[in-house]
Amino acid sequence: MNWSSFGHGSSSTSPAADPAATRPRSTRWAVGILAAALAAIGLVATLPGGAPSPAAASEESGEEPTTLTVGVVDPTVDSLNPFTSIYSTPTQIHRLMYDYLTMYSAEDATPTEGLAEDWEFSEDGLTWTYTIRDDSTFSDGEPVTADDVAYTYNTIMEDDSGAMANSSYLDNVESVTATDEHTVEIKLARPSASMLAIDIPIVPEHVWEQVENPGDFSNEDEYPIVGNGPWILTDYQRNESLTLEANEDYWRGAPGFDRLVYRFYKDGDAVVEALRKGEVSFVSGLTTLQAQALENEQDIVVNEAVGKRFAGLTLNPGAEAKNGESIGDGNPALRDPEVRTAILHAIDREAVAERVYSGKLEPSGSYIPSRYADYHWEPDESEIIAYDPDEANRILDEAGYARGDDGIRVSPDGTRLTLRQYVHSDIPEYLQIAKFMEEWLAEIGIEVETTPSDDIGGFLDSGEFDILFTGWTVNPDPDYIFSIQTCDVRPAEPGESYQTDSYMCDPAYDQMYAEQKTELDPDARAEIVQDMQQELYEHGVVIIFGYPDMLEAYRTDVIEEGSPQTQPAENGNIYGQDGYWGWWSAQPAGSGGGSGDDDSMSPVAVGVGVGAVVVVVVGGFLLMRRRSATAGQRE
Amino acid sequence: MGKTARYVVGRVLGAALSLLAVAFIGFFLFRVLPGDPVRTMTEDQAVSLEQLEALRAEFGLDQPLWQQFVDYVVQLAHLDLGTSFQYRGAESVAGLIGEKLLPTILLVGTATIISAVLGLWLGVRSGWRNGSVSDRVNTGVALTLWSVPTFWLGLMLIIVFAAGLGPIPDIFPAGGMRDPNVTGWALVPNVAMHMVLPVTTLVAVVYAQYLLVMRSSLLDEMGSDYLLTARAKGLRDAAVRRRHAVPNALLPTVTLIAIDLGGIVAGTILVESVFSWPGLGNMFYEALKVPDLPLIQGLFIFFSASVILMNLLADLVYPLLDPRVRR
Numbered sequence: 001m002n003w004s005s006f007g008h009g010s011s012s013t014s015p016a017a018d019p020a021a022t023r024p025r026s027t028r029w030a031v032g033i034l035a036a037a038l039a040a041i042g043l044v045a046t047l048p049g050g051a052p053s054p055a056a057a058s059e060e061s062g063e064e065p066t067t068l069t070v071g072v073v074d075p076t077v078d079s080l081n082p083f084t085s086i087y088s089t090p091t092q093i094h095r096l097m098y099d100y101l102t103m104y105s106a107e108d109a110t111p112t113e114g115l116a117e118d119w120e121f122s123e124d125g126l127t128w129t130y131t132i133r134d135d136s137t138f139s140d141g142e143p144v145t146a147d148d149v150a151y152t153y154n155t156i157m158e159d160d161s162g163a164m165a166n167s168s169y170l171d172n173v174e175s176v177t178a179t180d181e182h183t184v185e186i187k188l189a190r191p192s193a194s195m196l197a198i199d200i201p202i203v204p205e206h207v208w209e210q211v212e213n214p215g216d217f218s219n220e221d222e223y224p225i226v227g228n229g230p231w232i233l234t235d236y237q238r239n240e241s242l243t244l245e246a247n248e249d250y251w252r253g254a255p256g257f258d259r260l261v262y263r264f265y266k267d268g269d270a271v272v273e274a275l276r277k278g279e280v281s282f283v284s285g286l287t288t289l290q291a292q293a294l295e296n297e298q299d300i301v302v303n304e305a306v307g308k309r310f311a312g313l314t315l316n317p318g319a320e321a322k323n324g325e326s327i328g329d330g331n332p333a334l335r336d337p338e339v340r341t342a343i344l345h346a347i348d349r350e351a352v353a354e355r356v357y358s359g360k361l362e363p364s365g366s367y368i369p370s371r372y373a374d375y376h377w378e379p380d381e382s383e384i385i386a387y388d389p390d391e392a393n394r395i396l397d398e399a400g401y402a403r404g405d406d407g408i409r410v411s412p413d414g415t416r417l418t419l420r421q422y423v424h425s426d427i428p429e430y431l432q433i434a435k436f437m438e439e440w441l442a443e444i445g446i447e448v449e450t451t452p453s454d455d456i457g458g459f460l461d462s463g464e465f466d467i468l469f470t471g472w473t474v475n476p477d478p479d480y481i482f483s484i485q486t487c488d489v490r491p492a493e494p495g496e497s498y499q500t501d502s503y504m505c506d507p508a509y510d511q512m513y514a515e516q517k518t519e520l521d522p523d524a525r526a527e528i529v530q531d532m533q534q535e536l537y538e539h540g541v542v543i544i545f546g547y548p549d550m551l552e553a554y555r556t557d558v559i560e561e562g563s564p565q566t567q568p569a570e571n572g573n574i575y576g577q578d579g580y581w582g583w584w585s586a587q588p589a590g591s592g593g594g595s596g597d598d599d600s601m602s603p604v605a606v607g608v609g610v611g612a613v614v615v616v617v618v619g620g621f622l623l624m625r626r627r628s629a630t631a632g633q634r635e
Numbered sequence: 636m637g638k639t640a641r642y643v644v645g646r647v648l649g650a651a652l653s654l655l656a657v658a659f660i661g662f663f664l665f666r667v668l669p670g671d672p673v674r675t676m677t678e679d680q681a682v683s684l685e686q687l688e689a690l691r692a693e694f695g696l697d698q699p700l701w702q703q704f705v706d707y708v709v710q711l712a713h714l715d716l717g718t719s720f721q722y723r724g725a726e727s728v729a730g731l732i733g734e735k736l737l738p739t740i741l742l743v744g745t746a747t748i749i750s751a752v753l754g755l756w757l758g759v760r761s762g763w764r765n766g767s768v769s770d771r772v773n774t775g776v777a778l779t780l781w782s783v784p785t786f787w788l789g790l791m792l793i794i795v796f797a798a799g800l801g802p803i804p805d806i807f808p809a810g811g812m813r814d815p816n817v818t819g820w821a822l823v824p825n826v827a828m829h830m831v832l833p834v835t836t837l838v839a840v841v842y843a844q845y846l847l848v849m850r851s852s853l854l855d856e857m858g859s860d861y862l863l864t865a866r867a868k869g870l871r872d873a874a875v876r877r878r879h880a881v882p883n884a885l886l887p888t889v890t891l892i893a894i895d896l897g898g899i900v901a902g903t904i905l906v907e908s909v910f911s912w913p914g915l916g917n918m919f920y921e922a923l924k925v926p927d928l929p930l931i932q933g934l935f936i937f938f939s940a941s942v943i944l945m946n947l948l949a950d951l952v953y954p955l956l957d958p959r960v961r962r
Contacts, residue, residue, distance in 0.1 A: 044741065044826045069815075076921065078676070079724035086680050087721075164690070168683035218724045238722070238734065239913040239921070241815040261815045265911040266920070269790060273798040274809035455669035457678075473679050480681035489684070497687050 065245075065258035066588040068559060070575070071271040071280035072262050080236060081219040082201040083155065083162040088576070093262070096244060096580050097227040098201035101130055101149065101184075106567045106581040108373060109476040110522075111196035115144065115228075116184070125191030125520050132182045135251045138204045138228045146178035151205035153186075161215025168480075169198045191518040193525050197477030199578075204228075230255050230584045240264055256563065256587040275300065281559055284552035284575035288358045291551040299557045305566065305573035306371045307362060307547030309473045311430070313421075313437075315340055317541045319463035319503035321493045327503070328463020331419055333411045338399040340540030344385045345392035346440040352545045356432045363546040366533040367481070369474055370547070371568050374522070377530040379537065392444040401445070409445035418447040419466035422459045425452035430469045433545065437467070463503065470501055470542075476578050478529055479517060485542060486510050504541040550576070556589060563587040643951065650947040657939040661932045662707050668926045672696065672720050675925045694720055694928075707932070716936070717929035721921070728933035732915065738812050739914035743896075743903055745830060746837035751892055753838065754845025755885075761846065762853030762884070763876055774850070777843035789836045789909035796832060807832050810911035833910040837903065841895075848891055853884040886957050893949035894942065 075089035082094050099115040116130035136144040153176040155162040170176075174187040186195070207226045211217045219225060224245070225233040230252065231244035242262040246255045263280055265271040272290050274280045276297065286294070286302075295302050316330030333339050349363035365385070368375045379385070401409040401417065409417045419441070423434040431452060438448045448467070459465040474481050483489060487510050489499035512532045519525040536542050550573045554564070565585035566572030574582035673690045691697045695706060710717055716728035725731050757777070761770040780788075799805030808814075808829050817825045856862065857880070865875045904916035911917070915934060922930040 044823050076721055077724070078721050081724060084723055086677060086682070088679070160689075164686065164693075168681060168686060171683065218726070220724050235816065237815075237913070238725070238731075239917055240811060240813075243815055259816075263811065263815060264913075265810050266908045266917060267790075267810070267911065270793055270810045270909065270911060273793050276798045277805040277809060279797075279809050453669075455671075457671060457674045458669055461671070475681065497684055497691070499682075499684055499687070 066256075067259040067261060068257040068282065068583065068586055069261045069263055069280045070583075071265055071274050071283045073265055073268050073271050073283075073285055075262070075264055077236070077238070077242070079218070079220075080225070080233070081215070081217055082203055083166070083215050083217075084164045086165050089262070092576065093233065093242060093244075094201040095229070095578075096231040096260070096583065097225060097229045097233050098203060099136060099144070099228050100201060101198055102196045104197075104476045104567070104578040106565045106569060106572075106577075106579065108568045109371070109578055110374070111476075115149070115202055119196070121195070121520065125518070126188045128186045128188070128195050129179075130184045130186070132184060133251060134182055136228050137249060138207075138226050139224060139232045139247060140204075140207075140226045142204060142206055144202070144204075144228050145181045146184045147181075148205045149184045149202050150176050150178040151209065152200060152202050155208070155214050156200065159214060161213040164215060166200045169194075169200055191520060193517060193519050194477050194479050197475075197479075199475075202228075230580050231260055252584070255584045256560075257583075260583055275553060275555065278555060278558070282552070282554040282575065284550065284573070286551035286553060288360050288551070291360075291553065292358075294553045299555055300553055301556055301561055302551065302553045303566070303574060304360065304571070305550040305552065306568075306571045307369055307549055308371060308573070308576070309471050310367065310369060310544045310547055311361070311433075311469075311471045312542060312544040313467055313469045314502035314504070314542050315343065315540065316463065316466050316468070317502070317504055319490075320505070321491045321496070322487070323493045325494050326463075327491070327494050328465070330463060331415065331417070331466045332413075333401070333415055333417055334419075334466060336399065336411075337540065338395055339401070339417075341385065341538075342392040342395045342399075342444060343441065343446070344540050344543065345388045345395070346444050346446075347543065347545075348387040348436070348440065349545055350387070351436060352433055356429050356436070357548060360549040360551065361546045362549070365537050365544050365546075367474075367536050367542065367544060368478055368529065368533060371572070372474070372476065372478070373568075374526045375478055375529045377533040377537075379534070383534065383537075385537070389440070389443045396444060403445050407442075407445055408447045416447075417445065418449065420464075421448050421450045421467035421469075422453050422456055422465050423450060423469045424456055425454050427469075427471075429548070434469070460501070468502075472501070482513050482516070482529070482532060485536065486513050502541050504539065506535065506539055506541075509535045509539065558589055560587040560589045639954075642954070646947055646950045650943050653943050654940055657943070658711055658936055661935045661939075662704055665926060665928055665931045665935070666700070668923070668931075670926055672925050672927060676721060716933035719922075719930040720927040721925050722927075722930070728929050731918065731930065732933060732937055735913060735915050735918050738912060739903060739907070739916065741826075742830065742833055742837070742907070742912055742914060746834045746841065747892070747896060749834065750838045750842035751845050751888075754842035755849045755888060757842075758846040758849025759853060759876065759881055759884075762850040762857070763880070765850070765854060765857075770850075773846065777846045780839045781841075781843035783840065785836060785840050785905040786909050788839060789833070789906060792832045792836060793909070812913055833906050833912055836910075837906050844891065844895075845888060848888050849884065852887045853880060856880050856884050859883075886953075889953065889956060890949045893945045893952075896941075896945050 072089065076087045077085075077090045077093075078087045079085040080090055080093070082098060085091060085094065101114055101116045102111050102119070103114040104110065105112040113133075115132055115136060117133040118131040119128060121128045130149070132144070132146045132149065134143075138144060153170060153173070156166050157163070157170050157173065157176070172189050172192050174189055175185075177185045177187075179185050188195075204226050208214055208217075220236050223234050223236075227233070228247070228250075230247050230250045232247050233242065234245050235241070235243040241264060244260045246258050246260075248254045263274075265274065268285070268287065268290070271280065271283050272286070272294065275283045275294070291302050291304070294300050315334045316328070318330055318332065318335040319327040321327055344365075349365065353359060353361045353363040362370060364370065364378065366377045366379075368377070370376045396409060400412040404410050404416070411417065421434055421437060423430045425431070434450045434452075438450060441448050453459070456468060456470075459468055472481055472484075484499050484501045485504045485506075486500075487505035487507070490503060490505065491498035491500075509532060512528050512535065516525050516528040516532065519528060537544075552573065552575050554574070563586050564574045564583070565581040566574055567577040567579060567581050574586075672694065673687060673696065676690070677687065688697070695703055698706070707717075716732075719725055719728055719731060722731060725734075754777075757773050761773045764770055793809050794800065795803060796807045797805060797809040806828075812829050813822060813825050859880075862875060862879055865879045866872075870878070903912075903914065904920055906912065907914045907916035908920055915937075918930070919934045919938075921927070922934065
């Protein structure tokens with residue numbers, strides 16, 4: 001026995017000399033730990049959870065429902081109420097839950113039938129008549145009628161609480177009437193080319209009329225949510241997941257999967273790992289690196305889709321409010337069209353595509369992405385403003401911008417050509433392009449000072465910038481994206497609300513904008529839209545680099561390879577469509593169903609995991625007790 | 636008696652004052668955050684000028700700052716934390732905090748218990764045999780893990796144990812608190828599996844401080860006369876350690892654990908983010924990006940209040956544990 005040893009612990013290995021003295025203490029510990037564990041289990045059991053109702057078909061056959069699990073990175077669900085939700089994830093979910101009057105085709109995103117199977121407009125273009133299909137029912141069995149459309153639209157127009165999300169689509173509408181069960185008549189103040197692009201989910205009147213303030217209703221309390229889309233929302237756990245079940249009676253046909261789950265992740269790398277292990281079967285928004293790594297994985301295919309967003313920048317044209325007061329302190333040299341043209345000649349879009357995006361960007365200088373084939377414009381040989389630093393230098397020399405001693409040009413009235421450039425600090429590609437901008441413009445004697453910022457909008461507010469990076473997702477109907485470059489959307493006076501993305505004000509452009517807005521002939525409108533892009537291109541305030549590809553990947557052991565319909569059909573995307581085509585058409589892999597349980601852990605794995613944890617904890621604990629019990633207790 | 640009462644009242648008043656200060660700071664601190672909530676929320680969306688203005692009005696952002704402050708104080712006086720900007724489907728900020736408190740407590744509570752037990756146990760062993768090989772290994776490992784960036788460690792664990800690396804199977808989930816549509820008792824093993832990696836990350840990063848505090852306070856006690864006395868009366872080494880040295884050395888760690896319980900709730904932002912854990916830290920991160928002012932303020936007040944209350948608790952419990960403070 002070494003009870004008398006000082007300083008160092010006992011090395012005796014004799015069994016516990018006095019078990020009676022140690023046991024109460026161990027027991028106390030054990031009871032405490034057990035109580036804590038029980039408390040934790042109790043906590044878990046009280047977690048709210050949806051009541052999963054397996055899709056009817058598989059319930060009958062007794063099979064596990066086939067599940068398509070989509071991993072979504074950092075989504076925000078502001079609200080599931082179609083009258084008020086403005087974030088993109090819930091808006092996308094609404095496309096699955098409810099029908100819209102018209103849809104955008106999978107082929108090329110042009111208008112196609114939705115809840116309305118047919119439509120016509122009067123000669124003056126002021127009255128539109130839509131024929132509502134008679135084979136659509138809500139998930140509670142009620143038929144969908146023209147009254148539901150009229151109710152939805154009128155709520156948005158008349159009820160302040162219902163106006164938040166979608167009122168802009170109906171700005172020009174005088175009245176919406178259900179003239180009979182299957183006919184809706186919309187009267188307009190002015191003719192409008194966007195009457196087949198009203199992105200408003202049609203809600204069931206018989207459910208919503210019972211709600212006092214439709215805009216204040218959460219729509220996330222009682223599941224399933226009554227709708228008539230291809231999917232029915234059955235569960236939502238905030239910041240965790242959204243679950244939808246197939247609507248077997250959908251008029252276009254039932255979806256291929258029984259269940260669709262959106263699972264939320266915070267981190268882009270974590271969601272890639274989740275795809276690798278089959279926790280999810282679809283991810284989108286991949287970086288070039290992630291996509292390249294996944295290309296070599298077994299059972300995973302990468303879908304590279306043409307971009308829906310443009311990446312670009314704007315030059316401060318001398319920001320002004322509508323009342324003529326100037327805003328901020330943009331470099332006056334940028335008001336000179338010659339300087340802007342010179343800058344256009346200094347920009348090398350091919351370098352952006354190859355060296356910044358590794359080829360995963362379609363270089364283009366025009367505003368509407370090529371995926372919208374009818375609207376997209378490309379300059380021909382004579383119109384192109386090509387990468388040509390010599391030409392840029394020539395233009396500036398001729399316009400009287402002489403180089404100073406340090407090589408930086410000075411304008412005829414003495415302003416040094418130093419430009420302050422602000423770039424999104426969280427978009428690595430933009431940061432790289434900003435570096436290129438410094439080099440390109442240095443070549444033509446213009447100095448660029450770059451500041452990364454996470455509040456680019458703040459500089460647009462104040463007008464205190466020369467170069468500002470920008471990017472927008474372009475919808476199938478281009479009206480809105482064109483509107484943000486018109487004179488009319490600038491602030492009425494400094495400090496007021498605005499929609500402009502650039503402070504550009506070009507009367508010729510505005511003229512064309514007004515024309516396309518009321519041009520009801522699609523071909524004639526497309527022609528105007530193309531001219532507007534040429535005007536933007538040559539005006540040089542809004543400079544486009546191109547359209548970054550959309551990179552997504554899915555597991556072919558869950559989703560039949562090639563089954564999800566892309567939009568557009570050629571090189572299109574599956575996630576984030578203007579419609580439900582991708583999820584609706586996706587088929588489970590193999591015959592008769594994919595491995596729907598891929599996203600949940602097998603009982604064996606769970607057992608192994610829990611067992612391992614218990615063994616480690618209990619083992620460590622016992623070891624500790626045993627070691628200290630080796631010496632007896634005497635006092 | 637008077638002395639005890641004065642002590643208690645003094646501590647409670649101090650805590651109340653701190654809370655009040657937090658409530659006031661909370662308003663102004665986050666108003667200086669860059670970013671316009673309405674602009675962030677409508678980014679990339681086709682919204683009209685009328686919609687932008689309606690949103691500003693709904694959020695009260697069209698009011699002058701002093702008016703917003705008065706509204707905030709009146710609200711707070713009614714114990715109302717307001718309504719979140721971005722989670723407009725939720726009733727109130729208080730409701731949101733209530734909803735996400737449970738997942739955070741589950742994660743943080745488990746991690747704190749494990750790190751405290753592990754840290755204190757290793758701390759005692761290290762302190763008692765200070766200078767030995769096991770002491771040096773123990774403290775070395777703990778300090779290394781302590782200095783590892785949480786986010787990186789979490790991601791490494793995901794890559795190795797969630798995705799599987801070489802012979803290591805991919806048994807643990809890559810994120811989340813549970814699989815969708817698992818309910819009832821099946822939740823218990825499911826949530827337990829989801830907890831393993833985040834808890835491991837938290838424990839690895841946190842347990843060192845318990846170890847170090849325990850170790851150093853045990854060292855302080857090592858030379859004490861009462862230990863010599865205990866040994867002199869024939870107690871074995873383990874008994875001297877457990878009955879005499881450890882209880883005395885444990886005192887400083889009580890405060891540490893109490894402060895931690897309050898503070899770690901806020902400190903899990905990184906872990907909750909990398910593991911997509913649907914708790915308060917996760918929500919705080921979401922709120923900062925907008926910035927969702929009512930939600931940030933609410934969470935800030937809540938986090939601060941839990942630290943203040945836990946400190947108060949430690950102050951009040953301490954005299955019960957240590958008779959010397961009472962005198």
